[in-house]
Amino acid sequence: MELFFRSKKFITVCLLLLAAAKVMAQSKPSFDRDVKSSTGFSQVLPGIQLDFTIGEAVVVPLVYTDLALTQGFQQPPAGPVVKPPGADDLVLYPNPAEDQxxxxFSLDTGTTKVDIRVLNRIGQLIFTDTVLPEGNYAxxxxxxxxxxxxxxYVVNIKMDTGLSVAKLLVKM
Structure with missing residues (x-):
C-alpha cells in the first residue's frame, strides 16, 4: 500500500482531483434576469420604453453558498414621464385642420423649454421647433x-417635466 502512494499513478490522480476542485471552486452560478409575476406589459414608443409587472404570486429565494437572490418587482428603465390627457391640458384646434x-397647452411650474415635434403616420419628423415660454401658465x-x-399627424409637446401627445388630422 505504501508503494501505491509513491507511484506515478497516484500522483497523477491527485493532481487531476486538485485541478477539478480548483475549477469547481472558481466557478460561480449564473443567474439569468427573469421576472416572475402574475401579469405585465412592455412597449416601445417614440422616445419611451414602458415596462412593468404586477404582483408576485410566489417568492422563491435562490441560494448558492454565499449568494442569495430573491425575486422581486422589475425596475423599469428611466425615461420621460408621459402625462395623462386632462381637460384643457393639450388642445389642438381646428381639428381637422386645413391651412393652420x-x-x-397648460405649462407646468418651472418649465423653461418646450419642444414641439410633429410626426407623420410612418414616424418621419415633419416639423420641429423649440419655444422658450414667457409666462408660467399657458x-x-x-x-x-x-x-x-x-x-x-402626431403632435409631441416635450417639456422639462414631461411629455404630452395628441393627434392632428390635416385635410385638403
Whole structure:
C-alpha cells in the first residue's frame, strides 16, 4: 500500500482531483434576469420604453453558498414621464385642420423649454421647433399646415417635466 502512494499513478490522480476542485471552486452560478409575476406589459414608443409587472404570486429565494437572490418587482428603465390627457391640458384646434392649427397647452411650474415635434403616420419628423415660454401658465402656438399632405399627424409637446401627445388630422 505504501508503494501505491509513491507511484506515478497516484500522483497523477491527485493532481487531476486538485485541478477539478480548483475549477469547481472558481466557478460561480449564473443567474439569468427573469421576472416572475402574475401579469405585465412592455412597449416601445417614440422616445419611451414602458415596462412593468404586477404582483408576485410566489417568492422563491435562490441560494448558492454565499449568494442569495430573491425575486422581486422589475425596475423599469428611466425615461420621460408621459402625462395623462386632462381637460384643457393639450388642445389642438381646428381639428381637422386645413391651412393652420393652433396648439393650446397648460405649462407646468418651472418649465423653461418646450419642444414641439410633429410626426407623420410612418414616424418621419415633419416639423420641429423649440419655444422658450414667457409666462408660467399657458402656451399658444400656431402650426402652418398648408404644405402638409392630408393625413393623420402626431403632435409631441416635450417639456422639462414631461411629455404630452395628441393627434392632428390635416385635410385638403
Amino acid at each position: 392649427a393652433s396648439i393650446k 402656451l399658444l402656438y400656431t402650426l402652418n399646415t398648408s404644405a402638409w399632405i392630408p393625413g393623420i
